[in-house]
Amino acid sequence: MTARHRTPKPQLPSRPAVPAAAPSRLRTVWRAVALALLAVALLPAAHGQQLEASGALRVLGFGLPDEIATERVALFEESYPDVDLQLTEGSIDQQQLLTAIASGNPPDVVYLNRADLSTYATRGAVQPLGQCLQDAGMDMGQFREAAVQEVTVDGEVYGVPDFYTVIVLVLNTAALEEAGVPVDEFSTSDWEQLAQWNQALTRNEDGLTRIGFDPKLPEFFPLWVRANGGQLLSDDGRTALLDSPEAVEALEFAAGLHEPAGGRAPFMAFRDTWDFFGAGNQMASDQLAAFPIEQWYVNVLSDVSPDAPIAVKAFTDRQGDPLTYATGSAWAIPTGAANPEAACAFVTTMSSPEAWERAGRARAQLRAEAGGTYTGTYTGNSVADEVIFGELVQPSGDAKFDDAVQVILSVQDAAFSIPANPAGAEFRQAWTDAVNRVLNGEQSAQEALDQAQQEAQAALDAAWEE
């Protein structure tokens, strides 16, 4: 195992990327200067221009659960005092959105999963944002590539990325040490080795009491396929690639990781008992040795079980390179929005580095007042991330969480996403069902993915044809 795969040493948060080896002080200074210059160069475009906006603005799918939301909204309201912002709080309700559009009374802005955006974009239900971005002076180059890919259909941008979620490996170091598995060497690159570690880490004598490695199927199936050199969908979003040899092999391997636990049924039954968000979570209670998980879960662990013996590492492909699967949310403006000017002002303000910085400062202050540490907010805006992780995030003093922040930052640009396509939900359903059929022992990986390929391609063909 090479040094770059090891859990990085604690670093100052102003260094956003994990270097191959510990850099010299001089190199660090130059890097900081270069990043600062880059940020400054992008700032005018990132901050955008003040737009003419007034009147009522109806936003669907966005709530105000915390300071990350309220501070950004406050910035908008201060910047556009003539706009009467009306938020329909709560996560997006597809029925609500569809009926609003069908009745000719769509909201002005909708906040939704990026994976669902192209379904609306290809049907003309949301507007292309080219003119809006141009008017606001917003450069899409400041957003992370994987996020931009999800909001771009046929070369047109239909959404502005908001949060950015990536996947990392979380390890239970106590379990690894007990089983004699070296924490520094643990990775997902060598599948044969991973299967052996999984066996060694699983405790299943008088019933299952610890899962060795949870591959998180079916939801992370795209990650396993990518790690094996394949992908589920062509880059243009038109051709399903579910029955490729890479996908079949990935499914066979990842599904096989359930075997030491006795198969999928006991595996899931045990997993359902975990106190996932509580102090007695599966890492703190030694019920799980390792798993890939979205990066926000590290924040959960730091809040509810700061003393749990964990380490965070990058998920790696079979060549040993860091790899992650990016998902997240986006802002879009429905076709027929009554106040597109204010909508444009809102989506560009909410996703601007200024807004994220203000939100980050507020959270950092609140955490400091509560005696805690701000571990950062992961946005789709790389310029905002530079500010958040360069200025606002301070070392917590707990090496494992400081290291985790650096690992998460290091994989941001090693991300891929499912290309935009008009059959998002049906495509997802096809491969999810295929994975479940294999896990339930109903079909072999080849049979399941052959069937999924037909279903997914039929859905894509029909959707593109419409």
Place this chain on the structure above:
Amino acid sequence: MGGVGRATSIDAAGRRRGDGAPRGGGLRRAEARAAWLFIAPWVIGFVVFTAGPMIASLYLSFTEYDVLRPPKPVGLDNYAQLLQDPRLRVSLWNSFFYTALFVPLATLVALCLALLLDRVHRAAGFFRTVFYLPSLTPTVAVGALFLWILNPNVGLINRGLALVGIDGPAWTTDPTWIKPGLVLMSLWSLGGTVVIYYAALRGVPVTLYEAARIEGASAWQEFRHVTLPLISGAIFFTLIVNTIAALQIFDEVYTMYFGQMESGAASNAALFYVIYLFRQAFEFLHMGYASAMAWLLFVLIMLLTAIQLRLSRRWVYYEGR
């Protein structure tokens, strides 16, 4: 009832005025207007919120409609697709299997509980409340609750079975046991059926039991030849209503198995017809196809109800007919 009221009014009016016919006609019109006024909220509600959407969905079932764009007529394509859709067959099988398991069991359990209630005189009110309370629990909460109760490792049911030496099945993760687990969950909300049976039992004339006892009938014979025939109308009603409800189960199952992708391991075993219909309509945006699915379910329920009505002639007894 209306007829009785009308005759009485006419008689009364006639006696007062001495010429009943023309005045009675006016009164009939006035009564008819009043009747329409009283039922107008229901009629308007039915036309606007039920019949209207039903007619609209019938039209949409002959179109390709994604909600976001105007519907395009496609003739019988959606209905032809119904015949070829393997997931539809799975969902239909799941729904009928669940219904076939749930309805008889629900009838039996509710009848037993009602008979027990009928025997408990002093605390009957308390137990009626206890039996009915679960019916007031929100269905989403029931789904979340039963994910825990049915959990194979730590769930109450398997812990109870373990006490008598039975290694309980994986109710929530083994596709074979998912539907039986859901039937157990549905029995939680039997309060409504219990109350209907209890009311029916209270309506059986005591004199019939006394006569049966004088004739030397055993307890079973009393139940079989007195109780059952006299509450058969209530049983028939709940059979119809519970069958329709079972074929349309949605909330609890969606909460348990479809709210999160992680729980999708059970997706095929728990893919009930209405869940599949909902996904086609609101997740896959095939509103035209979903409308055809809705009409297929409507026709199937009508057929099933017609069969039940036909069969009811053999065993349902209506007092006074």
